[in-house]
Every structure is written in structure tokens, then in C-alpha cells.
Amino acid sequence: MINRPAGGYLMCTDCKTIVSNDDYTKDSTLSNPKNPFPECGHKSVRELWPRWDVLTIIDDTNLEDSDSQNSGTLKLILYNSIFDFQFEDFLVDLLRKCNTANNVIDFILNSSANFPDRIALFKQLTGEKLKDVLENNGFADFGSEFRILRDSRNNFVHRTFEVDFDDLAHCFEVIERDMLKVFMFLHNKYISTR
Numbered sequence: 001m002i003n004r005p006a007g008g009y010l011m012c013t014d015c016k017t018i019v020s021n022d023d024y025t026k027d028s029t030l031s032n033p034k035n036p037f038p039e040c041g042h043k044s045v046r047e048l049w050p051r052w053d054v055l056t057i058i059d060d061t062n063l064e065d066s067d068s069q070n071s072g073t074l075k076l077i078l079y080n081s082i083f084d085f086q087f088e089d090f091l092v093d094l095l096r097k098c099n100t101a102n103n104v105i106d107f108i109l110n111s112s113a114n115f116p117d118r119i120a121l122f123k124q125l126t127g128e129k130l131k132d133v134l135e136n137n138g139f140a141d142f143g144s145e146f147r148i149l150r151d152s153r154n155n156f157v158h159r160t161f162e163v164d165f166d167d168l169a170h171c172f173e174v175i176e177r178d179m180l181k182v183f184m185f186l187h188n189k190y191i192s193t194r
Helices: 052-060 068-097 102-111 115-126 130-136 140-160 165-190
Strands: 009-012 018-020 046-049
Touching: 009 165, 018 165, 052 068, 068 102, 068 115, 068 140, 068 165, 115 130, 130 140, 130 165, 140 165
Parallel strands: none
Antiparallel strands: 009 018, 009 046
């Protein structure tokens, strides 16, 4: 399943920076708001990241007990769904950072509901192509493997109901390893105010 540090990720509510809570001892844990947040130094309540429904899928979905066919099918659908949830949250945060009203955010997301439109929205808001951002920051494998995963999911759902999951083994490994790291990176690059 999607890799998440044992200590989880926490977000500073002041500067909106996300960090892993794994590198801290019991006395310096970032879950304690009295301990300064790295780099920004804020002492405030921290939020768990990502959002609860995504954490529930990541933490509670055990695919080890299912046969490989069912496991592969579930991974194919769940990993695409997690990406979509994370990407939408990221776009909402980008729009809020631009002081966009909630009803306008809803309209924008509803009118750009398909994936190519959301990629175009990313470029409009940041001035950069998502593909280039990922490639230039050590996530080229994630971008290319995710495209394969999305194409496989679309083919499975809309056409054949068949997938060669052996061909997706490496794709699953990359997605599991990098999914949350990619969105933490994007969030810290574009949303964080530190």
C-alpha cells in the first residue's frame, strides 16, 4: 500500500509546511504544539496530512490477504483515486492561496473535472507544466508510471476489464513509494508560506 512514515506527516497551521514526524523523539515530537516546527519555528497546533479519508484508505486497506488478481484490481482503482483526491486538494489549496472564493473554486473544479483539464489548471495557476516540475525535482519515474497507471485504469474500467498486473508491478512500487512524497513536495513548493 502507499508508504507513509510511521510518525505520519504533520502540517504547520501557520505556514502550511508539511514535514514527516519520524525524525523526532518523544520529547521533541512535532505533534506537541509547544515544540517549534522545523524551519518556521511556529508553536501552534499541527494538522495531520493528508486528509482523514485519504489516510483511512492508506492505513486501513490491507491488500495482502487478497489474491493477486483482486489485489491488483483494487490497487489500480485505489491508487488512481488517492491521486485524484490529493490532486484536487492541492488545486483547492492553490486556488485558496490566490484568494479565490469557495463558490468560484467549486465552479472551476466542476468545469475542469477531467484529468487533462486539471493538469491545464495546474499550469495556469503555477506557470509550469506538472510533468516538468516532477521531472526536474526527482520524480520523473512517478510521472511516467502514474500515466501508465491512469491509462491502465481507464482501459480496465471503460474497455476490457482485463489488465496484465505483472506489467504493472514496477508501476505499483513507484506509486507506493512516491505518492505522498510527491504531494508533500508540491504542497511545500506552492502552498507553504515559509
